[in-house]
Amino acid sequence: MKSSVVYYSYSGNTDKVAKVLVDWLKCKDFTVDIYRLKPENEKRSFFLQCAEALQGKRAVLLGKDNFDLAGYDLVCIGSPVWAFSPTPAVNTYLDKMLNADDKAVILFTTYGSGTGVKKCINNIEKRLKKKGISEIYNFNIQQAKVDNRDFVIKTIKDKIGSFLFKLSERT
Numbered sequence: 001m002k003s004s005v006v007y008y009s010y011s012g013n014t015d016k017v018a019k020v021l022v023d024w025l026k027c028k029d030f031t032v033d034i035y036r037l038k039p040e041n042e043k044r045s046f047f048l049q050c051a052e053a054l055q056g057k058r059a060v061l062l063g064k065d066n067f068d069l070a071g072y073d074l075v076c077i078g079s080p081v082w083a084f085s086p087t088p089a090v091n092t093y094l095d096k097m098l099n100a101d102d103k104a105v106i107l108f109t110t111y112g113s114g115t116g117v118k119k120c121i122n123n124i125e126k127r128l129k130k131k132g133i134s135e136i137y138n139f140n141i142q143q144a145k146v147d148n149r150d151f152v153i154k155t156i157k158d159k160i161g162s163f164l165f166k167l168s169e170r171t
């Protein structure tokens with residue numbers, strides 16, 4: 001089973017969760033390609049970050065991002081919640097990803113207060129559905145819990161464990 005974990009992280013929280021997810025997928029016998037999106041001209045002001053996220057801005061991505069998802073059994077996409085929305089880097093990735101229509105997708109976010117997590121997930125899900133992707137799961141971790149590895153693993157297991165089991169039975 002082959003999986004791709006692509007995510008953006010500004011201050012490191014989503015990065016920590018992505019790494020726990022990768023370890024967990026490896027324990028479940030997935031091979032994992034992990035990629036942290038790097039946008040050009042990353043905004044450092046909270047207000048500009050919020051404004052860009054709210055407007056659904058796209059970022060120019062640096063690096064050789066793997067947009068072609070043919071060959072993966074599972075696709076995982078992670079973003080911090082910014083102003084109830086995904087980040088510009090993730091917006092670009094969602095626009096450009098290819099050959100994902102028959103894939104199972106796991107979305108994961110990290111967040112602060114929790115306001116807007118649902119809106120952010122709905123935003124991404126709507127766009128994935130437009131691309132023909134129907135099998136979409138998610139899990140979300142509050143920033144205060146990202147260092148609690150046991151909690152993150154338990155959340156992953158609770159939210160996507162049974163689905164992953166079915167996925168591995170299928171192939």
Ligand SMILES: Cc1cc2nc3c(=O)[nH]c(=O)nc-3n(C[C@H](O)[C@H](O)[C@H](O)COP(=O)(O)O)c2cc1C
Pocket residue numbers: 008009010011012013014015046047049050079080081082083084085110111112113114115116117142143
């Ligand atoms: C610009 C900005 C906007 C944010 N907006 C929200 C929000 O709408 N809801 C929320 O619960 N947390 C919000 N947060 C908190 C982040 O989602 C949270 O700190 C997240 O874990 C950051 O992930 P990172 O360290 O991977 O960048 C926001 C943070 C920033 C910087």
